[in-house]
Amino acid sequence: GGGAAKSWVVRVQSSGVTIDGFTVQNPTLEYGSAGLFCVEALEENPYQNLVFRNNILQNPGLKTSPSTDWGKFGYDIGYCENVLIEYNYIRDILCDTATPWNGTAGIWPWNTNDVTIRYNKIEHVTTFGIGLSDTNNNVFIFENEVSLSDPGEGAVPSVRTAGIRVGPVENYDIRIESNSVSDCPGTVEKPGAGIRIQSLQGYDTGSTHAIDNVVTGCPVGIDARNHLVASTLVGNRINGCDIGIRLIE
Numbered sequence: 001g002g003g004a005a006k007s008w009v010v011r012v013q014s015s016g017v018t019i020d021g022f023t024v025q026n027p028t029l030e031y032g033s034a035g036l037f038c039v040e041a042l043e044e045n046p047y048q049n050l051v052f053r054n055n056i057l058q059n060p061g062l063k064t065s066p067s068t069d070w071g072k073f074g075y076d077i078g079y080c081e082n083v084l085i086e087y088n089y090i091r092d093i094l095c096d097t098a099t100p101w102n103g104t105a106g107i108w109p110w111n112t113n114d115v116t117i118r119y120n121k122i123e124h125v126t127t128f129g130i131g132l133s134d135t136n137n138n139v140f141i142f143e144n145e146v147s148l149s150d151p152g153e154g155a156v157p158s159v160r161t162a163g164i165r166v167g168p169v170e171n172y173d174i175r176i177e178s179n180s181v182s183d184c185p186g187t188v189e190k191p192g193a194g195i196r197i198q199s200l201q202g203y204d205t206g207s208t209h210a211i212d213n214v215v216t217g218c219p220v221g222i223d224a225r226n227h228l229v230a231s232t233l234v235g236n237r238i239n240g241c242d243i244g245i246r247l248i249e
Contacts, residue, residue, distance in 0.1 A: 008038035008076070009060075018051040025058045035076030035108070036060050043111065046079045052088065057106075059092040071095065071103040071127070078134075081113040088120045095126040095157055103157055105131040106146075109139065118142040124149050127157045129181070131165040138173045148184040148192065161186040162196035162223070163215075169199065172206030182216040191219035194241070198225050211235055220246050 009024050024036045036057045041047040057074040074090040077083060090106040106122040109115050110133040122129040122144065129146035132139060146163040163181035166174050176195060186192025194215030197208050212235040215221040221238035224231065225248035238244045 008035050010037050012037070012039040012047070012050065013041075015048040015050070017047075017049075018053070019055060020051070020053045021055065023056040023058075025056070026061050035073040037075045037077075039075070039077045039080055041079035043079050046081050046113075048081045050077075050080060050083045052083075052085045055088045057088065057090045057093075071105070071108075073104065073108040074106040074122075074125075076108050077112060077115075078110045079112070080109075080115075083109070083112060083115045085115070085117045086119045090120065090122045091124050093125040103127040103159060105129070107131070108133060109136055110134040111136065112139070113137045115139045116142070117144060119144065121145045123147045127159065127161050128165045129163045129184075131162070132167065132171055132174065133169070135170045135172075136174065137171075139171070139175070141174070141176045142178060144179045146179065146181045146184075150185055157187070157190065160190045160196065160223075161192040163192075163194045163218070165196045165198070166208050167196065167198035167200075170206065171199075171208065174206070174208040176208070176210045177212055179213045180216075181213065181218070184218040186219060191242075193220040193223035193246075194218040194238070195221070195236075196223045197231060198223070207231060209234075213237070214239070216240050219243065222246070223248075225249070 060072050074093050093104045093106055095104045104126045105128040106125045107130045125148055161184055163184045164176055181194040184192035184194055195210055209232040214237045217240045220243045221241040222245045
C-alpha cells in the first residue's frame, strides 16, 4: 500500500495491536520512501500499546522514485506510546540512490514515549541499526545484537552511520544497556560508530545512559557530542576500534 509519497508493506493504524510471527520482505517500492512495517499516528492522537514480536523483516527492495527526501526502514514508528519491539530479526535494509537523503534504519522510532527495544538481531543495514529521531522519551534499548557491515559503493549514506543512534533533536531518559554492536564502518568521509549520542546545536539530548555495552570493530566505539551533562557512559567494553570514546561538546 502507500500514498503519493510513501510505500509500505504492513501499515498499523490503531492502538492495542500485536504483530507476532510475520515474515515481510522484498516489495517493490513505487514511491520515494518506505517501511516494511509503518506505524505513523497523528501528533494529537498517538497510537498506544503496540507489540512487535518474533517477526522477520528483510530486503525492502529499491525505491523507484525520488519523490521524497526520506529513507527506508524495517520498523517506521512515529507518534506512538507504550511500544514493545522484541525478538525480531531484521536484515538487508540498504539505501540506494533514489533520493538525496539516502538513509535507512532497522528500527526507527520518532516522537515516541515509553518504548522498549530488546532481544532483536539486526544486520546488514546501511545507516542505523536502531535510530532514534526527532523527540523521544523513556526509551530502553536492551540486549540487541547489531551489525551494519560495509554499505558498499552503490549505497553511500548521507549521514554518519551508527549501530545505535540517539538524536539529532531532543531525547530524554534514554537507556542503552548490554547491547552487542559490531562492524559499523561507515565510509572514509563519514566514519561509523557503534553508538552515537548526538544533538544539533540548540537542542538537548536530555539524559542518555550507555551502560555495559560491547562495541567491536568500528572506527569510533562511542561518539557522544553536545549537551552531555546529564549523560552516563559506564561499563562499556570497546574492542578493535580506531577511537574508543570520542566526546565533543
